[in-house]
Amino acid sequence: DTEVHVSTVIIDRCEAVEFDAIVPDASGVPLFFKGDFMWRGFHGPSELINGSYKELIEQHAELGKINAALSMIAEDSDKHVFFLLNDKVFSYHDQTLEAGNPKAFSEVFPGIPKHVDAAVECPKGECVRDTVIFFKGCEVFHYETQTKKVKSSHWTHMPNCTSALRWQNNYYCFHGNQFTKFHPVTGSVTGTYPKDARDYFMKCPNFGLLSNHTERERCSHVPLDAIASDGLERAVAFRGNYFLREDETHRDGWHASLVSEAFKEVQSDAEAVFSHARLLYIVKDNKVFAYKSGEQYQLVEGYPKTLQEELGMEGPLDATFVCGDYSILHVIKGQQMFDIELSVSPRAVVHEARLPFPKVDGAMCGPNGIRVFVGAEYFEYKTPKLLAYSRMRPQAHKITLEMFGCDH
Numbered sequence: 001d002t003e004v005h006v007s008t009v010i011i012d013r014c015e016a017v018e019f020d021a022i023v024p025d026a027s028g029v030p031l032f033f034k035g036d037f038m039w040r041g042f043h044g045p046s047e048l049i050n051g052s053y054k055e056l057i058e059q060h061a062e063l064g065k066i067n068a069a070l071s072m073i074a075e076d077s078d079k080h081v082f083f084l085l086n087d088k089v090f091s092y093h094d095q096t097l098e099a100g101n102p103k104a105f106s107e108v109f110p111g112i113p114k115h116v117d118a119a120v121e122c123p124k125g126e127c128v129r130d131t132v133i134f135f136k137g138c139e140v141f142h143y144e145t146q147t148k149k150v151k152s153s154h155w156t157h158m159p160n161c162t163s164a165l166r167w168q169n170n171y172y173c174f175h176g177n178q179f180t181k182f183h184p185v186t187g188s189v190t191g192t193y194p195k196d197a198r199d200y201f202m203k204c205p206n207f208g209l210l211s212n213h214t215e216r217e218r219c220s221h222v223p224l225d226a227i228a229s230d231g232l233e234r235a236v237a238f239r240g241n242y243f244l245r246e247d248e249t250h251r252d253g254w255h256a257s258l259v260s261e262a263f264k265e266v267q268s269d270a271e272a273v274f275s276h277a278r279l280l281y282i283v284k285d286n287k288v289f290a291y292k293s294g295e296q297y298q299l300v301e302g303y304p305k306t307l308q309e310e311l312g313m314e315g316p317l318d319a320t321f322v323c324g325d326y327s328i329l330h331v332i333k334g335q336q337m338f339d340i341e342l343s344v345s346p347r348a349v350v351h352e353a354r355l356p357f358p359k360v361d362g363a364m365c366g367p368n369g370i371r372v373f374v375g376a377e378y379f380e381y382k383t384p385k386l387l388a389y390s391r392m393r394p395q396a397h398k399i400t401l402e403m404f405g406c407d408h
Contacts, residue, residue, distance in 0.1 A: 011037050011046050014204035016177040021069035021118070022165040026079040026094060028375065030165065030201075033066050042222040043203030043240075055090060055097045056083055063088055068119035068163065070132060072145070087114045109134075111150040112141050120164035120171060122184045133184060135161040135173070140187065155187040159194065167221065168376050168398055170407075181408065191408070200408060203240050205268070217242050217256040219406035223375050224399070227362040228273040228321065230280045230293045235364065238270040238282075244404070254404055262297050265289055265304065272362070274320040274329060276342060283307065286315045311340055312347045319373075323365035323384065330384055332360055337388055353388035373399065 011017060011034055021033045025040075032039040036057060037046040050057040056066065063086040071081050080098070083090040088102040089109070105114045109132070118135040127133075127142070134141040137160055142151045159180060161173035171184045178194035179201070198204045199216045217239060227237040235246040237254075243262065244254045260267045263282060272283040275293075279300065282289045287304040288311065291297040307315050311331070319332040327343040328350075335358055339351040362373040369382040377396040381387040400406045 011035065013039055013046065013202055014198055014207050016198075018176050019163045019174055020066045021083070022163045022174060023069035023081055024071050024165075024167070025081060026071075030167065031069075031081075032202075033069065033163075035065060039202075042201060052095050053083070053090075053092065053097075055102075056085065059085060059088070059102070062086075068116050068134070070119045070121045072121045072130075072132070073123075082108075082119075084116060084119060109143055110148055112143055116141075118161040118164040118173070120166050120184075122166065122171070126169060127184055131184075133164070133171075135164060142185075153187070155182075157189065158182060158187055168400075195408065205241055213242060213256040214244070214254065215406075217244050218254055218404040219400055219408040221376055221400065223361045224373055225362065226270045226273040226282075226319065227364045227371075227373060228280065229275050229364060229366060230297075234293075235366070236273065236280070237362075238273060241268045243270075263289070263291065265299055271315065272317040272320040272331075274322050276322045276327075276329065281320075283315065283317055283320065310347070313338070313340075313349070319360050319363040321363045321365045321370065323370070328384075330363070330365075332363060334359060337384075339384075355387065356391055356393055376400070378403065 013032060017034050019032050019034050022030060024030050029041050033049065036049055038049045039046050066083055066085055068084040069081065071079055073079050078093060081092045084105065087105045089105050090102045091098045112134050113136060116134045116136045120133050122131040122133055124130045130145045132143045132145060134143060138154050138156050140153050140155050158173060159175040161175055163174040165172045165174065171182050172179045173182055174197060177197055179197050180189055180193040181191065182189050198207045200220050203222045220239065222239060225238045227235065230236045237244045238259065241259055242256050243259050244256050246254055266282050266284055266289055270282050270284055274281050278293060280291045280293050280297065286307045288307055290300040290303045292300060307313060317331055317333055321330050322328065327341060329340045329342050331338045331340060332355065335355050337353050337355050338349045340347050341350050357372065357374055360372050360374050364371050369380055370384065370387055371378045371380055372387065376399055378399055379394050379396060381390065381394065
């Protein structure tokens, strides 16, 4: 047996990491790779690649690090993740290496030079036909997966991409710790780039090059922690150390502030929020904090209380919301939604339902119904009953674009 040597040096991706590859898995969660390590999603610690894709590490000594990765729907109509190492291609389905892999790069992608720097899938509709875009230096190769035709060009206006990602129908070239958004067919770049990846693609509490915190928080792809109306018809959205608050007139957009300045008892990382009887409630670490809403938020005397004391249940909670002047609090934990009657004491669950989402990040109720936040998207339902009993998901909406008006 070949002895596999795995690096034990822990890498912090908030320390200006240049990623080897970035690719969404079959469920759409972005995976970031560097050396022997990988990260799932936009926050959380690194883990060793060999826990999920052990064959990549077993071939490490012979083939070296991951050159590129991409995600494509294969002939079986399932999403497969392809890793490119040296002159080999590894195709995985549900983290299982498919039979016959690895294959020669020239067999899977004929006409493309090996040792590419980055690759990204481009489906029909965004490209003319289903295509994979390969980057090698300033050379770019568009490979049509059905016809196997290759069109090469030079994008000298672009930085050399070390990894590439298709996210929310947008295309990103990562170079060093920065990224540039580009058009997948022409390579054209619109807007001010490059931008620092740590501002938009990961949760780095002690980092913030942008003096404009509002732009970063509006445009970040990191999922929200919690969202609600604050009791004065202003929406408040929490993420890490910051929260965004909608202008009272709804004309002046959203503004970011530090959680620790407005809610000093909470400090950061709200778990769930809801408003009831003109108070804003924040749940964190099995405690409930109640605040009076106004120009400043003021902690109500007697708070925080334990979650058990306040709501009759244990955390952690994924989301909470109350609709209008109703006294029913809807609590989401995992795939279950619990209804708690707030007008009685002690409080207890009066109804329970199973939701069509494995996990949600947040939920809020407004004049037009309920918004459920999952990753980079939100889904709208007219009533809690429809949310509880609909088996089909409604149309997805992009949080950054449709809610915060940002298209970075």
